[in-house]
Amino acid sequence: MPTDHLLPRFHIRPPRGYLNDPNGPIQVGDTTHLYFQYRPSTDTDVPVEWGHASSADLVTWKLHRPAMAPEPGGPDTDGCWSGNTIIEDGKVRAFYSGRRNDLEFQPVITSLSSDGGATFDAPELIGLDPGPEEGITMFRDPFAWYADDGLHLVVGAAGPDQTASIRHYRRTDAGWSYIGDLASLVRQDVAGNDSGEGWECPQVYHLDGRALAVVSSWSHADGPANVLAFFADQPERAVRVDDGPSFYAASAMRTSPYGPLMFGWITEGRSPDWWEEDGWAGTISLARTVALGPDGGLRFAPVPTVDSLRSGSGSAPVDGGGVEIGAQAEISVPHVDGTVLLEFGGSESVEITVDTGAGTLVLDGRHASRDERAEPWRIVVDDAYDTSAGAPALRLFLDGSVIEAFTSAGRVATARVYPTQAPPWRITAPSGALTWALDGAGDRSR
Structure with a gap:
């Protein structure tokens, strides 16, 4: 049965292959670059690379060749997994999790682009793995940002007693230092939502002078659940970012012409045999503005340029x-x-x-x-x-x-x-x- 009418046309996705997490949206000059987890086929055993799209208006996108691919024998030999990007000395620097099937944790990696975000150099291992005495069972998805006291980075984790956490690091002259958890929470029901055994894809905004964390709740037994947001000092007051069943792995763009933005992976809602038959799965959400309402709650809206469609x-x-x-x-x-x-x-x-x-x-x-x-x-x-x-x-x-x-x-x-x-x-x-x-x-x- 022909199903071409199901393929999204103005949401980001290549015409074929498996797409999941958006990564590292960033503005370079007048152009926004967005990366995403991508496999050129629907075989999910194929190592992930960073797909790449760019836009001058945040709604009409041009696809490019992948910006990053696994280095055979390197720290990301089994996949370039999720992370984000920053501007450093006028160049785009990526932080991401490398996938190594022979390692307990996905190593935190950095890579520099010298061509405006089109391609990235060889991976450089940072090495922030937790110690065995900490009992961490999942550790992945770095997110970096600049503050007045330098470069900060967080990584999502799952720990003892089903405690989810956002591990917080800061770069100093001596290297990276672990400065504690930005937030942590023992797994529980929060306003009808599973807070998760671990937190994937941690993202950090600063709204009205407060750190707003956005995480993807996850567990070893059940896998992905929902995207939750909370002020870092109040994780027990987490709220869902999206009320539907098909939004996961949010990705933050901390600054844009329209203020803070969010992208997400729009997951499939059909059986794998169907999307394997069609040869494609997954797409990226519309860019959403992120703001606090008069009541202090989160408010989302499509970027104003969506009207140009x-x-x-x-x-x-x-x-x-x-x-x-x-x-x-x-x-x-x-x-x-x-x-x-x-x-x-x-x-x-x-x-x-x-x-x-x-x-x-x-x-x-x-x-x-x-x-x-x-x-x-x-x-x-x-x-x-x-x-x-x-x-x-x-x-x-x-x-x-x-x-x-x-x-x-x-x-x-x-x-x-x-x-x-x-x-x-x-x-x-x-x-x-x-x-x-x-x-x-x-x-x-x-």
Whole structure:
């Protein structure tokens, strides 16, 4: 069955292969570079390399050759895993975890780019492995940043008694020094979320003078769970970054023309045999602005330049019998109660309920595909609306099999849909809703 309509067109991904964690978004001059975990095939035993995309506006991306590949026999011989980048003396420096199947821990590695972030030199081992007496069972994914007192770096870890931690280091004239945990938490339920046995992909923002940590909760037995955010001094008050089932491994861009940004890996929601058959899996989320709301809570929104994806003659009001749409579309819904129905045809649909009185947004994708290999889902977003924010109650972005839903209170939910029916599709919505065709850029992400 042809499924080309499921391939995202304006989200970052190559036309084939397996993509996962975004890494090291950074601005060099007027260009943003974003790296990502990538295998040119869907064989997940193939060592990971750093794929590379660049953009002048954070929404239209150009793919390049991989910026980094494993060095045979080197400290990353089995894969160049997750990390981030900084600007050092005008050059791009990467910090990342090397994969060595014969080592207990993934070594922390650095590598320098002398061509503006296009390629990186040979890996240099830093060597920050915990001592055996510490009982650390997982250690990976460095994240570095400059502060007034020099260069800082954190690494995610899992320790004794299922204690997740962010290990904190600082570079001095004598080398790297471990200065304790930036944060740690014994595994527990935090507001309905598993805090994790360990924390992968730690990211650090500084908002209003406070260190905000973003981690991917993980356990040896269950693997990845959710992306959580908390102020470093209050990990027990962690909140979910995304209310959907398909967002993981967040990557921070600490500064941009629009302030702090976040990217994430949009995971698949279908069985591996299907994406192996199609020859591709995974994509990168839209760039999201990160801010604190008046109540001190986190708020996310798509970068303003996402509006440039709108194509055609402009918005179409969604009234009466609805509007036909293609596989790339945006739907905007005002603060009115009602149901948005995204109909793919052949009894395949997604139902979205806006309830401003209850403050909830419900997205129901249990009937989005007739193919039993697609995973059913239902999302409830609480405290979803803020009429004072100057934003629609809901902005929903559809890109083939990707749905990203942003609310006026800065909540976001990401999910996957796999309709067997190709477009045209149909959207019906409450009075005042608008839809736009979005330009897949003639495949801008290629």
